[in-house]
Amino acid sequence: xxxxxxxxxxxxxxxxxxxxxxxxxxxxxxxxxxxxxxxxxxxxxxxxxxxxxxxxxxxxxxxxxxxxxxxxxxxxxxxxxxxxxxxxxxxxxxxxxxxxxxxxxxxxxxxxxxxxxxxxxxxxxxxxxxxxxxxxxxxxxxxxxxxxxxxxxxxxxxxxxxxxxxxxxxxxxxxxxxxxxxxxxxxxxxxxxxxxxxx
Amino acid sequence: xxxxxxxxxxxxxxxxxxxxxxxxxxxxxxxxxxxxxxxxxxxxxxxxxxxxxxxxxxxxxxxxxxxxxxxxxxxxxxxxxxxxxxxxxxxxxxxxxxxxxxxxxxxxxxxxxxxxxxxxxxxxxxxxxxxxxxxxxxxxxxxxxxxxxxxxxxxxxxxxxxxxxxxxxxxxxxxxxxxxxxxxxxxxxxxxxxxxxxxxxxxxxxxxxxxxxxxxxxxxxxxxxxxxxxxxxxxxxxxxxxxxxxxxxxxxxxxxxxxxxxxxxxxxxxx
Numbered sequence: 001x002x003x004x005x006x007x008x009x010x011x012x013x014x015x016x017x018x019x020x021x022x023x024x025x026x027x028x029x030x031x032x033x034x035x036x037x038x039x040x041x042x043x044x045x046x047x048x049x050x051x052x053x054x055x056x057x058x059x060x061x062x063x064x065x066x067x068x069x070x071x072x073x074x075x076x077x078x079x080x081x082x083x084x085x086x087x088x089x090x091x092x093x094x095x096x097x098x099x100x101x102x103x104x105x106x107x108x109x110x111x112x113x114x115x116x117x118x119x120x121x122x123x124x125x126x127x128x129x130x131x132x133x134x135x136x137x138x139x140x141x142x143x144x145x146x147x148x149x150x151x152x153x154x155x156x157x158x159x160x161x162x163x164x165x166x167x168x169x170x171x172x173x174x175x176x177x178x179x180x181x182x183x184x185x186x187x188x189x190x191x192x193x194x195x196x197x198x199x
Numbered sequence: 200x201x202x203x204x205x206x207x208x209x210x211x212x213x214x215x216x217x218x219x220x221x222x223x224x225x226x227x228x229x230x231x232x233x234x235x236x237x238x239x240x241x242x243x244x245x246x247x248x249x250x251x252x253x254x255x256x257x258x259x260x261x262x263x264x265x266x267x268x269x270x271x272x273x274x275x276x277x278x279x280x281x282x283x284x285x286x287x288x289x290x291x292x293x294x295x296x297x298x299x300x301x302x303x304x305x306x307x308x309x310x311x312x313x314x315x316x317x318x319x320x321x322x323x324x325x326x327x328x329x330x331x332x333x334x335x336x337x338x339x340x341x342x343x344x345x346x347x348x349x350x351x352x353x354x355x356x357x358x359x360x361x362x363x364x365x366x367x368x369x370x371x372x373x374x375x376x377x378x379x380x381x382x383x384x385x386x387x388x389x390x391x392x393x394x395x396x397x398x399x400x401x402x403x404x405x406x407x408x409x410x411x412x413x414x415x416x417x418x419x420x421x422x423x424x425x426x427x428x429x430x431x432x433x434x435x436x437x438x439x440x441x442x443x444x445x446x447x448x449x450x451x452x453x454x455x456x457x458x459x460x461x462x463x464x465x466x467x468x469x470x
Contacts, residue, residue, distance in 0.1 A: 076336045109407055122450075138279070165430055166429045166433070171429065174425040176418075178421030
């Protein structure tokens with residue numbers, strides 16, 4: 001009995017090791033995340049610029065690093081395909097403002113957190129870079145953060161952030177779906193609501 | 200005798216929960232295919248949710264803000280650690296119930312080391328020698344045993360839950376070794392410390408996050424539901440050794456890139 005347990009245990013260990021051997025193959029993606037976080041932290045901890053300049057610099061970094069068009073379509077799910085070109089255009093503009101507004105003028109809340117990259121793995125079309133958010137003084141209270149990246153011909157873009165198992169994009173999608181379900185799937189109402197929340 | 204009572208209660212609750220779970224699948228509506236958790240009681244839940252928001256706004260949030268203003272960060276971190284430490288015995292019990300003896304050893308070791316060397320759990324020396332573990336509650340154990348979560352429910356004051364997790368919460372008082380410590384007033388004051396401080400500790404660490412979520416939400420109720428469902432799912436799946444990221448991958452993979460519509464050239468204008 002004990003022997004069997006030992007054998008199973010060694011197989012599991014071998015399995016885990018082989019997974020680990022495969023994982024850190026995505027050095028480009030890992031480098032992308034570390035460059036992104038370094039630049040973000042240097043903007044956030046820059047005390048020589050005011051809040052609106054900070055937001056501007058941060059926005060241009062974020063916009064060049066994420067695939068906003070893909071994210072916009074993903075969170076709308078089926079309604080994207082069912083919408084008219086006019087609705088699509090109004091929605092994309094509204095969602096962009098909503099997205100920027102969600103962090104604008106809150107960047108002063110940053111209090112020295114650092115990102116420690118652990119490893120990376122393939123996930124379908126995407127690559128997931130696994131990292132921890134570490135705050136000084138509470139090193140053992142880590143927050144897990146997974147980056148879902150899409151690499152299209154060397155062009156790497158962020159698609160989603162997953163904090164402790166919670167995907168922000170999926171949460172956003174469920175929120176929009178719930179709003180639509182409670183409003184007869186009227187996309188115009190959603191666009192109106194998005195605009196009103198971001199103002 | 201006591202053990203027998205616990206077993207009977209557990210079995211009864213599991214049977215009821217299973218019944219709930221099967222019944223629940225009848226509520227499957229095609230429109231909620233995205234949601235990870237069924238919500239047939241949405242109308243009632245939204246009412247209780249609004250009540251909880253008011254309770255939070257006028258009582259819980261002000262207390263949390265006061266706590267954060269008065270108590271220095273270093274002390275607050277120590278309290279977070281001590282609450283974490285007091286959760287270790289029940290985590291060890293759940294590790295055993297989930298058949299994870301190795302993890303149970305780690306949790307017990309953490310509790311012993313941190314309660315002594317770590318000065319009543321205010322510090323975490325166990326982690327620096329590689330003993331780390333995640334908190335486990337009885338709701339997670341029920342999930343490992345194959346009990347379905349049942350529908351999403353909002354409890355007054357307590358917030359988001361499911362029949363499975365609520366049963367887990369109730370059973371914790373029967374299973375937690377910390378509730379037996381000292382007997383009489385000592386154990387109840389320990390319980391009050393954990394309950395009261397635990398709520399304030401959690402709320403004070405999430406003031407900005409919850410404010411932002413509430414202010415920026417298109418549908419705050421749905422946002423909280425998604426956060427709860429995803430968070431619980433991920434806690435449970437690390438016990439089942441299946442990864443939620445897989446479920447998520449399916450969702451992302453099913454999504455086809457629509458390249459036909461390029462859209463307007465979005466300029467980043469920010470004054």
